[in-house]
Amino acid sequence: MKTVDDQHTSIVAAAQQVAAALGMTPAELDDVVRELAPPGRRAEPTPALLLAALGEIVNRAPDQRDLVGAVEVAKILDVSRQRVHQLAERPDFPRPRYELAAGKLWARADIIAYKAKWPRRVGRPRKTSEPTEPKQNTRKAETRDH
Known part of the structure; x- marks a missing residue:
């Protein structure tokens, strides 16, 4: 009982x-x-x-419960769908509300809040390794006799 x-x-x-x-x-x-x-x-x-x-x-407000997939998240954040999946691995990215066989679903409000605080850097990340020596041409120089 x-x-x-x-x-x-x-x-x-x-x-x-x-x-x-x-x-x-x-x-x-x-x-x-x-x-x-x-x-x-x-x-x-x-x-x-x-x-x-x-x-x-x-x-x-129903928009607070509105769910969005990776394509919609990409449009909100102005990134590619592939970048959304990369961002989703970050600890500061909102947790999905649902994980379905078709993909993850996030609350639209969570994504909009993330966008407001996201320290986005545009462009490719800089390389962190030391610059390497330029490759030398290992081919023998061809000479022509005229």
């Missing part, structure tokens, strides 16, 4: 899964719960408050 604490934990976990499916992190869900809590009361995530928070998330 489940205790009240077990039920509470199950409800919170289920609400977090629904919020994740809507493109929200658990921290963002907690923020919405705190916003909806009655003034002067601690925002305990009761089932009713969690349902209200999920409803609020659904009603908020």
Whole structure:
């Protein structure tokens, strides 16, 4: 038999899964719960408050939940699709909300926020190795007698 604490934990976990499916992190869900809590009361995530928070998330700006793939990310960042996959390996790049067989999906808002803080350097990176000696021509010089 489940205790009240077990039920509470199950409800919170289920609400977090629904919020994740809507493109929200658990921290963002907690923020919405705190916003909806009655003034002067601690925002305990009761089932009713969690349902209200999920409803609020659904009603908020849909562009915050808009998902984009590598092609759309490339357009937003003005880079190639291949560069998106390189950037996705960086620790400061937003984590994808979903990883499907067809590719990764990111929240458009996360990508736009990344673009605002991205220290982009245009052009090819400079070579870090020491310059090498120019190659000498090893072919024998051909001479023509006229």
